[in-house]
Amino acid sequence: MAVTRERLTRALAPKVVAVIGDKKASGYNWLRSMKEFDGPVYSVQVDESEIPGIEELGIPNYKSLTDIPDQVDFAVCAVPRQVAPFIVQGCVEANVGGVTLFTSGFAETGEEIGVELQNKIFEIADPSGLALIGPNCMGLHVPGLGVRFNRDQPAGVQGNIGFVSQSGTHGMNFSLTGAAHGLYCSTLVSFGNGIILEAADYLEYLADDPQTEVIGMYIEGARDGQRLFRTLREVAAKKPVVIWKGGQTEGGGRAIRSHTASLASDQAIWEAMIRQVGAVAVHNLDEMIDVVKATLLTKRTQGNRLGLIAMTGGQSVVLTDAFEKAGWKVPTLSEESYAQLSEFFNIIGGSYRNPLDAAGTIGQDPKHLDTIFDILNADENIDAVGMELSATFMARRWQDKPEEFDRLIGSLKKFMAESDKPFLAALHPSHVEEAALTARMRLQEEGIATFPSFERAANALRKASGLAAV
Amino acid sequence: MTADVIAAARAEQRTLLSEVEAKGLLAEAGVSVTETRLAASADEAASHAGELGYPVALKVVSDAITHKTDVGGVELGIADESGLRAAWDAIHERVSAAAPNADLQGLSVQPMAEPGAEVILGVTQDQQFGPVLMFGLGGVFVEVLKDVAFRIVPLEPRDASEMIREIQGFPILEGVRGQPAANLEAIESMLMQLSEFAEANPEVAELDLNPVFARPDGAVAVDARILLTSSD
Numbered sequence: 001m002a003v004t005r006e007r008l009t010r011a012l013a014p015k016v017v018a019v020i021g022d023k024k025a026s027g028y029n030w031l032r033s034m035k036e037f038d039g040p041v042y043s044v045q046v047d048e049s050e051i052p053g054i055e056e057l058g059i060p061n062y063k064s065l066t067d068i069p070d071q072v073d074f075a076v077c078a079v080p081r082q083v084a085p086f087i088v089q090g091c092v093e094a095n096v097g098g099v100t101l102f103t104s105g106f107a108e109t110g111e112e113i114g115v116e117l118q119n120k121i122f123e124i125a126d127p128s129g130l131a132l133i134g135p136n137c138m139g140l141h142v143p144g145l146g147v148r149f150n151r152d153q154p155a156g157v158q159g160n161i162g163f164v165s166q167s168g169t170h171g172m173n174f175s176l177t178g179a180a181h182g183l184y185c186s187t188l189v190s191f192g193n194g195i196i197l198e199a200a201d202y203l204e205y206l207a208d209d210p211q212t213e214v215i216g217m218y219i220e221g222a223r224d225g226q227r228l229f230r231t232l233r234e235v236a237a238k239k240p241v242v243i244w245k246g247g248q249t250e251g252g253g254r255a256i257r258s259h260t261a262s263l264a265s266d267q268a269i270w271e272a273m274i275r276q277v278g279a280v281a282v283h284n285l286d287e288m289i290d291v292v293k294a295t296l297l298t299k300r301t302q303g304n305r306l307g308l309i310a311m312t313g314g315q316s317v318v319l320t321d322a323f324e325k326a327g328w329k330v331p332t333l334s335e336e337s338y339a340q341l342s343e344f345f346n347i348i349g350g351s352y353r354n355p356l357d358a359a360g361t362i363g364q365d366p367k368h369l370d371t372i373f374d375i376l377n378a379d380e381n382i383d384a385v386g387m388e389l390s391a392t393f394m395a396r397r398w399q400d401k402p403e404e405f406d407r408l409i410g411s412l413k414k415f416m417a418e419s420d421k422p423f424l425a426a427l428h429p430s431h432v433e434e435a436a437l438t439a440r441m442r443l444q445e446e447g448i449a450t451f452p453s454f455e456r457a458a459n460a461l462r463k464a465s466g467l468a469a470v
Numbered sequence: 471m472t473a474d475v476i477a478a479a480r481a482e483q484r485t486l487l488s489e490v491e492a493k494g495l496l497a498e499a500g501v502s503v504t505e506t507r508l509a510a511s512a513d514e515a516a517s518h519a520g521e522l523g524y525p526v527a528l529k530v531v532s533d534a535i536t537h538k539t540d541v542g543g544v545e546l547g548i549a550d551e552s553g554l555r556a557a558w559d560a561i562h563e564r565v566s567a568a569a570p571n572a573d574l575q576g577l578s579v580q581p582m583a584e585p586g587a588e589v590i591l592g593v594t595q596d597q598q599f600g601p602v603l604m605f606g607l608g609g610v611f612v613e614v615l616k617d618v619a620f621r622i623v624p625l626e627p628r629d630a631s632e633m634i635r636e637i638q639g640f641p642i643l644e645g646v647r648g649q650p651a652a653n654l655e656a657i658e659s660m661l662m663q664l665s666e667f668a669e670a671n672p673e674v675a676e677l678d679l680n681p682v683f684a685r686p687d688g689a690v691a692v693d694a695r696i697l698l699t700s701s702d
Contacts, residue, residue, distance in 0.1 A: 221598060222598050222599075225596065225597075225598030225599035225600065225622075226599060226600050226622075229599055229622050261592075261594040261675075261676045263604065263606075263612070263616055263618055264594045264596065264602055264604065264620060268618075268620055269596050269598075269599060269602055269620055269622070272602075272619065272620035272621055272622065272633075273599060273622050275632075275636075276621050276622055276629055
């Protein structure tokens with residue numbers, strides 16, 4: 001029986017949560033992670049030695065799911081694998097919306113017992129319509145509702161990124177590292193073996209979820225590749241989708257007698273599939289974060305001509321290299337722009353050809369930055385604007401004189417508000433990593449797309465804009 | 471006919487279709503191929519060639535021979551009947567020396583196609599996504615540079631258009647150094663036909679059209695190879 005949307009929504013946006021089998025040895029990770037949950041949390045534990053510790057956390061414990069005097073929407077199950085089928089049966093009887101099976105040791109082990117237990121769970125869950133997540137997964141993270149599987153994950157913040165991950169680690173890392181970049185999830189699901197619900201089910205949910213503006217996915221393989229392909233094609237037509245494909249499968253054992261078959265590596269097919277559905281391929285966590293960030297925080301452009309503002313001559317050269325290598329053009333400006341720039345631009349130790357080496361000019365009078373932005377906004381040769389924010393020279397100064405940083409942020413936001421052209425900033429951590437990080441967090445809070453290197457900035461804006469690589 | 475050809479191959483426990491069979495199936499699916507007939511004797515070959523029109527090509531047909539050129543099993547550009555009879559004997563001599571145990575069904579006769587840019591179109595089965603289409607430039611581009619593009623079946627017309635333009639060597643198809651531009655629409659429609667063919671025939675494990683001559687006036691497959699799945 002298919003899991004209905006209503007049942008899936010109960011599981012993924014729960015009002016009542018239960019944790020089954022949490023224990024001291026794991027530091028009560030699951031119960032503690034639910035501490036910020038926006039609703040009642042119950043524990044189910046039969047081991048008498050564990051119960052006092054659970055009650056000390058202030059969480060009511062029951063011996064069975066059916067004893068809980070409330071309708072549970074979402075349950076986390078962290079019991080040994082032999083017990084898991086009984087818990088799933090209990091979830092069916094208690095009409096739980098959905099359950100995450102953190103429990104592992106199933107088909108992924110290749111052992112007969114693991115495969116048998118997984119089949120047993122499938123046979124119990126499938127006819128019932130229970131929204132079963134996993135097994136062998138970390139499950140659900142919804143920061144807006146305070147649903148977490150790790151205590152460092154954010155809570156009480158409504159995010160806008162849907163994330164679907166076959167791996168618990170990569171899902172968790174996206175939520176943690178993403179938060180350090182000001183990126184928050186609407187709903188994140190780590191689905192592990194995906195025996196009932198698979199990636200396509202979560203993608204369909206996120207495509208319809210009004211909180212979700214962009215979807216990220218980490219995937220290693222698909223049980224039903226055609227369904228995933230067709231679903232992605234529909235979903236990517238509604239919302240931007242960024243896909244990180246991990247791992248390679250063995251193509252061995254096939255009778256290969258044609259050119260076509262010998263060239264069709266797993267990676268080549270996945271990359272083609274991602275392109276075909278209109279999603280963006282990324283290859284690691286950093287790139288996932290960068291492309292999601294650029295997708296959310298920068299405007300879209302059809303063009304590839306960039307105006308660049310740098311703080312020194314040397315940086316203006318390598319900033320240009322980084323963007324041109326990524327497929328951007330850094331063209332000359334219009335005659336009108338040059339005429340205007342020549343009126344105030346300080347060319348001693350500076351230059352305004354494009355890139356604009358502008359530290360001296362802005363240092364002379366911060367209003368000059370607004371004028372430069374106005375000129376680039378009006379210039380028809382320019383489709384997008386990038387700027388180097390120098391931590392080397394400025395991060396400490398911004399700490400000492402926060403009003404200068406405020407003023408800079410004001411200029412950037414003014415340009416972003418007035419112009420249809422995408423804007424992004426690069427802030428190398430430099431030798432003052434902590435000060436740079438503080439500055440980056442502030443820029444992120446202000447909604448300014450900031451990247452830790454020129455190359456990452458150039459690549460992120462290219463991929464978010466759908467431009468081809470050079 | 472498709473079902474008959476596949477059933478016949480299954481009955482003989484063959485997975486590799488002959489060029490004649492493969493082209494027959496593809497022609498039925500609307501794919502432009504050079505018409506290719508099987509001849510069991512030199513007289514039969516001469517009669518086919520007379521109908522198809524010279525110049526023609528002769529190629530060995532045998533289940534035991536996968537790579538026809540490796541055993542000297544191909545003669546191209548045969549101008550007339552005396553040349554055809556000489557080529558018939560020459561191929562038999564070379565093949566019996568190179569592959570003495572190979573059982574020959576005969577030789578295939580086909581008209582020489584007017585050359586164009588050589589491209590390769592193919593189908594393979596992916597374990598996760600099912601049939602997958604490949605496109606690339608032929609020869610060194612596919613063999614050494616692996617400059618090819620893939621798409622999952624079924625294709626939309628936009629996919630066919632994009633995969634042709636995705637390869638590095640695409641400018642060659644637009645015409646360089648005085649070479650005429652290839653008819654891209656003809657390649658696109660051939661890709662769409664192959665997508666439908668692959669979707670309708672899941673027992674096709676692998677398919678190569680190599681080469682396809684892409685000319686200003688159209689595209690035609692001059693060689694075709696189809697491998698069926700090993701079990702049904």
